[in-house]
Amino acid sequence: MIKADERREDIANYVIKLGQVRIDDLVEHFGVSRMTIHRHIDALAHQGVLRKLHGAVTVQPSGIYESTFRYRMTVGRLDKDALARAAMDYVEPGQVIMLDDSTTASAVVPLLFEVKPLTVVTNSMSAAELLTKVDGMDFICLGGQYHRTYNAYIGILCENAISRLRADVLICSASAVRGITTFIQDQQVVRVKQAMMAASSKRILLVDHVKFNKVALHVLDDLTSFDAVLVTDGIGDAVAQQLEQAGVRLRIVRTLP
Structure with a gap:
């Protein structure tokens, strides 16, 4: 079973790679419930990695560089x-x-x-x-x-x-x-x-x-x-x-x- 922080890392890397991703696409790609995706996105947004939009998620405007380093410090x-x-x-x-x-x-x-x-x-x-x-x-x-x-x-x-x-x-x-x-x-x-x-x-x-x-x-x-x-x-x-x-x-x- 995948741990929560591992799933969040995968989601963060996926969004960072694409720049912006629809919530529905994340649900389909990771094969989890919409509620689970929203919970992970909320945690990543709180950490300053991602920004939650209406129906989508994107990398924070501060840039993927600062966000990825801050995020790596919190993982595992x-x-x-x-x-x-x-x-x-x-x-x-x-x-x-x-x-x-x-x-x-x-x-x-x-x-x-x-x-x-x-x-x-x-x-x-x-x-x-x-x-x-x-x-x-x-x-x-x-x-x-x-x-x-x-x-x-x-x-x-x-x-x-x-x-x-x-x-x-x-x-x-x-x-x-x-x-x-x-x-x-x-x-x-x-x-x-x-x-x-x-x-x-x-x-x-x-x-x-x-x-x-x-x-x-x-x-x-x-x-x-x-x-x-x-x-x-x-x-x-x-x-x-x-x-x-x-x-x-x-x-x-x-x-x-």
């Missing part, structure tokens, strides 16, 4: 928090920790405050806003071209900055996983993440189980390229067994209710 909070707590097992005082621009990696930031001294490197503005307020922690913000979709810096300047650094641990995420291959929608983001992987001694991937059996436009890397792949427990035994047989260093993370 329990799963993100569980993955973040598990990721702390790979963090030790004195290390250089690199974080990508994912909302999953951003969930790790508040937990880092308890592990000092640390040097944290990231291109994420949401992470930077938290890290600048903490004493006793060195922080390096990677510059570059600011992109509102991700609330982060990307591009060649960011890639060049990463290439001149070395981190002990990279904590990152991916948009989708099919088989043992990870995917990202934006090619520029792929290049930044791959630069981070090349600059890090240990690579930790955090992935919500709902991202499995999905694809995005660009390949990031194989799961076997990561030192640990942390996945929430909804992945299922069969898939987990297949990944382990393929050589993936898998760790199942329980999501607390």
